[in-house]
Amino acid sequence: MTTAPEIVLGVTGSIAAYKAGDLVRALRDEGYTVSCIMTQRATRFIAPTTLQALSERKVHTDLFDPEDPQILHTAIAEHAKLILVVPATANIIGKFANGLADDLLSCILLAAKAKILIAPAMNVHMWQHPIVQRNVTMLKRLGVRFIGPEVGKLVCGYEAIGHLAAPEEIVRMVKQWTPPNPPHPLVTSTAAQRPKRSQAASKSSRSSSGKRKARR
């Protein structure tokens, strides 16, 4: 049984969604367990299969899962130590700030008692819109943390604010806010010095079982 802190990563429909894969890998290398939730729009930018392979967990995209007997949004919200929304659209920020719950991720955000960290990514004019700024301010007042957006080259052509914070900065903030578990005191020093997860995974993939794929 794993004791790694459980992170729920919500991925929304931004052009920056492809960076979610790097974030999953980096978080797992730090010892976190990551479960990904994708909005329907996010699946237009990156395939759930990618995040499923990298997280080695089922990726949920639908509030209603006939194969899952539990009430998905409350069960996921209850087990999360930290919820990340990366990248976060203006839409999910607006829904959360206004208490709207019309899909799996927005339901989880409202049902959760966990800490929540949001990394927005969007066009500069969307980000600077007073309504988006009002929503961000409202969520900050409620204890939700934000990282970024940064100034950078945006897909819409502007060199402006709206760029997703770098995955390594997000990981740094996650580690500060929700540190990974220290190695168990009974674990031998040899085991404690095991290579980070990516190397361990590629070793196991070379084993005869062939059950797991190496994370690239």
Ligand SMILES: Cc1cc2nc3c(=O)[nH]c(=O)nc-3n(C[C@H](O)[C@H](O)[C@H](O)COP(=O)(O)O)c2cc1C
């Ligand atoms: C090519 C493309 C890129 C987009 N990138 C962003 C983005 O970076 N940030 C954003 O807030 N919306 C972006 N949008 C708009 C969102 O996809 C749209 O608001 C959608 O409804 C968001 O749904 P979700 O929040 O449920 O994922 C983009 C749309 C398109 C077509």
